[in-house]
Structure formats: structure tokens, C-alpha cells
Amino acid sequence: MGDSNAQQTPRSVHHKKDDAPTTHSATRHEKRFAQWFCVFFVCFGSVVFVFKRTDLFPWVGSCNAAGYDAEHYLAYCHSTRYGDYEHYALYNATEPRAVDALKQASVLFLGNSNTQYAFSTKPVSDYFERKQLTHYVMGFGQGAQSPVAQSVIEKHQLRPQMIVANIDPFFSTETNGTFTRVLEGGGKLKTEFERKRQLQRWQARICAESDSRWQRWLCRGSAETIYRSRANGHWLTDYYRDNQRLPVSESDDLLSQLSAAQIAANEFIKRTNVSRNCVVLTVTPRTGTPLKFAQALADRLQLPLVTPQLDSLLTIDHSHLDKDSAMRWSSAFIEGFDQYVDACIGSATVVTANTADN
Numbered sequence: 001m002g003d004s005n006a007q008q009t010p011r012s013v014h015h016k017k018d019d020a021p022t023t024h025s026a027t028r029h030e031k032r033f034a035q036w037f038c039v040f041f042v043c044f045g046s047v048v049f050v051f052k053r054t055d056l057f058p059w060v061g062s063c064n065a066a067g068y069d070a071e072h073y074l075a076y077c078h079s080t081r082y083g084d085y086e087h088y089a090l091y092n093a094t095e096p097r098a099v100d101a102l103k104q105a106s107v108l109f110l111g112n113s114n115t116q117y118a119f120s121t122k123p124v125s126d127y128f129e130r131k132q133l134t135h136y137v138m139g140f141g142q143g144a145q146s147p148v149a150q151s152v153i154e155k156h157q158l159r160p161q162m163i164v165a166n167i168d169p170f171f172s173t174e175t176n177g178t179f180t181r182v183l184e185g186g187g188k189l190k191t192e193f194e195r196k197r198q199l200q201r202w203q204a205r206i207c208a209e210s211d212s213r214w215q216r217w218l219c220r221g222s223a224e225t226i227y228r229s230r231a232n233g234h235w236l237t238d239y240y241r242d243n244q245r246l247p248v249s250e251s252d253d254l255l256s257q258l259s260a261a262q263i264a265a266n267e268f269i270k271r272t273n274v275s276r277n278c279v280v281l282t283v284t285p286r287t288g289t290p291l292k293f294a295q296a297l298a299d300r301l302q303l304p305l306v307t308p309q310l311d312s313l314l315t316i317d318h319s320h321l322d323k324d325s326a327m328r329w330s331s332a333f334i335e336g337f338d339q340y341v342d343a344c345i346g347s348a349t350v351v352t353a354n355t356a357d358n
Helices: 002-051 086-092 096-104 113-119 122-131 146-155 177-184 187-208 255-272 291-301 323-344
Strands: 072-077 107-111 135-139 162-166 225-229 279-282
Touching: 072 086, 072 187, 086 096, 086 146, 086 177, 086 187, 096 135, 107 113, 107 146, 113 135, 113 162, 113 323, 122 135, 122 323, 146 177, 146 255, 162 323, 177 187, 255 291, 279 291, 279 323
Parallel strands: 107 135, 107 162, 162 279
Antiparallel strands: 072 225
């Protein structure tokens, strides 16, 4: 029995000696794993943080790519990775053909997105083609009002002979957040929108091909997307919101803003250097159309107001006329608008001093 214990002791000691390096090795592997895990976590987190910066890495793959052609560019995509493009494009001339068309336009249509829906129609295009006149529908989305139009007009020294202003609302001193960012400018903003422009060109080219391996990443987007004509500013809204067919109505909306709108309107007209007789006001139909406000403002400013009243007009979303309603309403608008055109277009006289009292 003593011999047995003597023999077991060395084996037990020998076993403990083997255990030490094994434990040390495991600890070393655990430390190495922890180090690599930390490196991976930091790198992955940094990549996620950077790529979430849409100002550094915008992406167009979620946008509907069906509207590209030689005339149209992507103006807006309802995606956090892309968003608005047209404010920057028209102000900074990243779409030079569009700015050239702006400079040639005899008539500018100004206002918000309601303006774009109401006047981006065939009756409007056909009318100006018949008259052999140039026009540009220069409304903007994102709640844009007169400071946006004023800035674009002055930046490019536009000299329209007529202006149509959709006053729902329009004359104001407020600049929307989208355009405020454009005015602030800076190198990062320039880089962001140059990338957006390049992404559009890439998406348009790839999606026109039939066998590109990039199509699955670039050409299957379904986000609500608006395209804009370089030739006349018309919006192509086929890939935007669904039509809810909501009826038009009237309201007392905006009456509390009447005095402020009057002051802003007089300042706007003075700075645009367009004859007062050649500034035509309108208000596009929507749910709660502010007709009383429009009439009151036109009376105070002593400016012509063209607001056709038609039955059974519908909006897609309470604000924007659907296609059929826009066709009918804009056709009726043109009939009322035409009486002012011949006296304004081609006139050599530009009135600068004849302004109404505030």
C-alpha cells in the first residue's frame, strides 16, 4: 500500500505541472479574443456611425428610378438617405440646363408644392407653346415661400416679364429649413449634393441597362419620388403619393396673416423688378382653400386675381390636386390668365417705382 502511494504522488505532481501551461494558454487566447472583439466592435460602430451620416454618404437605391429621361432629374425622394435635391440644384446650378431655362422664362409660376401639382399640366405647356412663349413652374416643396423664390431670382439675375404667385401662403419673411441649409452652404454641403447628383447619373445609367449586376441595389426602390423637368420646371408625380380622392373645400384660413403678407408682397415685387400689373395672384384649390384671404390680399395689393371655381375637384392628400382636377383647373386658369399676357410680354418698360402703400 505504501508503494502504491509512492507511485501515485509523482503522477499527481506531474499532472499539476501539465495544468499550468494549459491554463496560461487559455487565458492568452481569451485576452486575444477580447482584444479582437473590441477592435471589431469599435470599427463596426464607426462604420455604422459614418454611413448613417447622410450628409457624407447619401444613397439613392431606395428611390423609385422609373422617372429618368433626358428631360427629367430626381427632385425629391422620400428617404432619409436622400431627401431633397431641387432646392440646392436650382440655387447652385448643379442642373445647368434647368437654370438656363429659368433665365429664358418670360413667365414664372411661384409657390409651394401645391403650385407644382396644379400647373405641371399639359394645358399649361400647350398654352405657352401656342403663344410661343417660355415659362417655368418654379414652386418648391418643403413649405417654401417667397424668400426661396426671391433668393433664386436674385442669385441668377432672372428677368421674367410676368409672375404668377400662388398665395397659399407665399408672401412671407420665413425661409423653410431645407433652404436655410442651402443658404448656409459650406464644403460639406457641396460634397453631399455633388454625391447626390452623381448618384442620380449612376442610377439612371444602371437602370437603363438590362444586365447590370447593380440593378438589384439601385433599381428596385419604392420610396415616394418626384422628378422635375429641366425644360419648364414641371413636376412628374407618377411615383409619389397615392390618390386618396379627397374633395376641395373653402375656409377662412390665413386671414390672420393678411397684413404681414401685404408687406412682404410689396417688398417682393419691388425687388423682383416686375411691373405690378404683370404680377397675377392665384390660390390653388385644396381642402380648406383660403379664398377669402386671397381676395382680400389681391384687393389690398391692387393686383389681378385668377381663381377658377370648378365643381368636383379632388386632391390626393387634402393639399395637392389630383391629375384630372389639375388638368381641368389649370385649363380654366389659363383662360382667365390670358387677358393679361399680351400687355406684359415683350413690353420694354419695367416698372420699379409704382408700389402700393403698405
